[in-house]
Amino acid sequence: MPSIQQRITTAVSDASPSLARVGHWMSAHPIQTLSCSADEVASLTGTSVAAVNRFSRAAGFDGFAHLKASLGKELESVVDPVRKVGGARGKARGDVDIDADALQAAAAGPQVQRAAGRLLKARNVFVLGLGASSFVAGYAAHVLMPYLPQVYPLAGPGGTEVAARRLSHCAGTDVLLALSLPRYSTATVRMARFARERGTHVIAITDAAGNPLAQQADSLLLAPAQHSVMPSSALGALVVVEALASAVMRLNPDAVRIARELSEAVLAHLTTDGYIPDSNDKDET
Template sequence: MKKTNDSGGIETARTSASPQPAPASAASAEMRFAQSPLGAHLRAMLDKGSAANRAIADILLRHPVQATSWSIESLAEVAAVSPASLSRFARLLGYPGYAALRSDVAATVEAMINPVEKLRGRFDAQPANAPTPLSDSLEAALSNVRGTAEGLHPALIAEVVERLTTARNVYVMGFGLSAHVAGVLTLGLQPFCHGVQNVVEFGGTEVAAGRLLNVGEGDVIVALSIPRYASDAVHLAAYARDRKASVIAITDSSASPLIPLADCVLLARSSHPILSSSTLGLVVVVETIVAALMTSNQANVDQAAKLTEAISSYLFGDNGSRSPVRRRSLKTSERPG
């Protein structure tokens, strides 16, 4: 049962599902969770939500780590509300239901936990039959690929392809881990889109800002960002948005700071048991976009064929030998011994 204390706050009587005191590492994650974009939405509920919504937000902010394993019935019991109230709360925040909200809580908590802490846990005493880091990593990889693929709806991919095809210029932006995948996307888009630029390829933030200086209406910026989110990606995406450019976000969660800035959102799962994030989900999204773009019209199919023909002379043939075209003659002193 829930009751009001003398200071007007909400106390929750202990039940079988009541949260237990969290370890120090979890407490640290809870503090960082409260400062996340999802945490900010929950804090807003404390000020303007109904009594039931305030109770739910209070529990999620105080116990996000435990909440990742609670069923809708368990959380309803802890918050002393009905499961229906939880469903309405999730929809109020923009989720289709409680399961999606809990998934985002889990993804946000995962992003808040320092990779060093995750790695340190691997050296704690483990049962002999416990999963190994290798098996956990492989399972996470499969889960990220599968989950990302399931969320890529054809209609959304078609909308992204349309925006890219009709854009005046296409800017691709990714910092940190995302920078490498941004390079793959840039390479895939260049034959089929106008004015494709990888804004972070060389020179870092200052040069990226310079490349975006003339961005404007009719342009598209594709921003890739997964935990831990780069603040520069958010700031530059906001700049492009203010200049009336269209923003396509490829990110991991609806709690991502890129979400409010985006016209189109493609979600890529990025959780990993040891690393800060996994880029496999990003790669799945990028390859899907490029494949859809290549086959979206006959002109692009013909362009892909021309590209294959143009680079064929640089490739090894079916018999393993390199085509003689464009092969530089080696001087005697340069030939292998």
């Protein structure tokens, strides 16, 4: 079924010049459309209230009010951050709306252990997160890399196109760990679908079972992401990532050896006993 925005775009192609102006403006300003009255849209487009309503009916709605309500439902996740910022103006605090019990539940579920076991069996693990989720995905790759045979972060220089090319080698012996928090990336959903069609097991970390990425998941790890001001909080996803990495470490029989070798490798780059080497320090001869 076409989206509301697609219906508006389609209606423009068959509209008269005055109605097309209304449609072009709505297509270019979908968020602003939600905050405008029919009078305001008419003024901004140099048309009339009658033209605004006629275009809305041409797009398949009962009128502008019906179009605006339908568009608001479709764009809810995009508009929500605007509403949050508006509601927070003048307030001193911007609290994360996640309590400790919710974080504990996200990290302690049996699904985390099952996902960790699946990661340990994979030939290759691809880690994907775009937009704000890319930073959490990068951390996931960082903490998992020492304890799994092959971990490939997909996001990075080159953007979505390069991520898709890297994922093109996935197969049934692999796992895709995909992260998506509001606002959701359509590219992440498309790549998860591609991987699943190739037989790759998809582990999704996201905030709600009903969102698009969750529908592509073989294993779903839910991470609370509510925030009173920002579009979402990454705290829950970070907790789930650390719980998943901890489970991988506990299940990996070589974890102690790997941790020891890793510690020895980085020791020369760490400060110890409060001593910070000076750049002018020289080795004694």
